[in-house]
Amino acid sequence: MLNYNSKPLLFALVFIHSLFSSSQGQLLVGFYSQTCPTAESIVHSVVDENFKRDPGNAAVLLRLQFHDCFVKGCDGSILINNGAEGERGARGNLGVGGYEIIEEAKKMLESVCPGVVSCADIVALAARDAVSLLLKSRFQQKGLSDRDLVLLSGGAHTIGLTACFFMQKRLYNFTPSGGSDPSIDPGFLRELKANCPFNGDPNVKIPLDPVTEFKFDDQVFVNIKNGFAVIASDARLSDDNNTRQILESYIGSGQNFQADFAKAMVKMGTIGVKTGSQGEIRRVCSNVN
Known part of the structure; x- marks a missing residue:
């Protein structure tokens, strides 16, 4: 994430x-x-x-x-x-x-x-x-656009896992009325609850994109559009008209999603970069020199 x-x-x-x-x-x-x-x-x-x-x-x-x-x-x-x-x-x-x-x-x-x-x-x-x-x-x-937001926040979840520990509130005690997040497809909700039961094993993890778990593609955006978003932050991308339109524009776009994701990653990688004498080379990454 x-x-x-x-x-x-x-x-x-x-x-x-x-x-x-x-x-x-x-x-x-x-x-x-x-x-x-x-x-x-x-x-x-x-x-x-x-x-x-x-x-x-x-x-x-x-x-x-x-x-x-x-x-x-x-x-x-x-x-x-x-x-x-x-x-x-x-x-x-x-x-x-x-x-x-x-x-x-x-x-x-x-x-x-x-x-x-x-x-x-x-x-x-x-x-x-x-x-x-x-x-x-x-x-x-940070110099990032709405498109960067969609790509980096949602698109990054095309691969990877999330712990059921982070799903409990969305599945069983959704704010403010309790119960489950109503944006979740009913059938998918049953599946999520089966994999992440209330007070279940905190070490259990589920894929962020259960359809194409090991493939870097636009399927995660299809999931979000259809109510199959695994985590709440992905589902929230559909709340705003602009981010929703951006998200949907990548569905079926093939290489466009991958190319734009790479550009967004490069763009993010330039945020606050220290060059020349602005920074230092730490001898051990977990310690200051």
């Missing part, structure tokens, strides 16, 4: 994705495609502008979503400004912000699709987009 110190971010992405799955009773991706086709793009544009002004707004919007959901569910009730006695003014919600961003998005949506998009959905959409922008910005800060 690519290591860029993103465990808290990936947890956040898992949390947000659970609010956008297609299982019964949960928010459906593309829910407003008929009633308000521009809903998601409007919210994204508002979040994007606020993120550019202050990247800290990503955490603000995520926290707003968290606090809304954990008091009687994700109903947008925290947005109601009804004084100190209300949910918004409660002691536990002191410091929660981002209300003005939601209001900005709501105002734009009402001008296009009056009375269609709920406030609760705007909060959820905003939190999802904010976290997605933050993930991509971390790559951009």
Whole structure:
């Protein structure tokens, strides 16, 4: 796996994705495609502008979503400004912000699709987009593009194994409602649980690409698209429109995937490289000179 110190971010992405799955009773991706086709793009544009002004707004919007959901569910009730006695003014919600961003998005949506998009959905959409922008910005800060993100984060999992230890939360206690990650194909979920039972052997490992385990190809992207992603971070690549389109563009592309992956690896290999007198040759790699 690519290591860029993103465990808290990936947890956040898992949390947000659970609010956008297609299982019964949960928010459906593309829910407003008929009633308000521009809903998601409007919210994204508002979040994007606020993120550019202050990247800290990503955490603000995520926290707003968290606090809304954990008091009687994700109903947008925290947005109601009804004084100190209300949910918004409660002691536990002191410091929660981002209300003005939601209001900005709501105002734009009402001008296009009056009375269609709920406030609760705007909060959820905003939190999802904010976290997605933050993930991509971390790559951009290193000079890496969205394409590099897809290739290095997902494409690298065309070979290799992962320990069942890292699957327990996704299979048995998925945030925030428990149970399993609803993005997993039902048949594949049964297979994963059979190989990685609850409280099973932590030393058991499963392939990241169970279809072509020992072949470096684009099958991992096919898996992700069809709900057969093994790990959560791969599945999350389908949450963002741009990364999903990039991912799908490599399916059936043959050598294009391999060539672009090689370019991304070379690009990553130039990050922060020390040359000349900037660094030193350690005599023993595990010790400083």
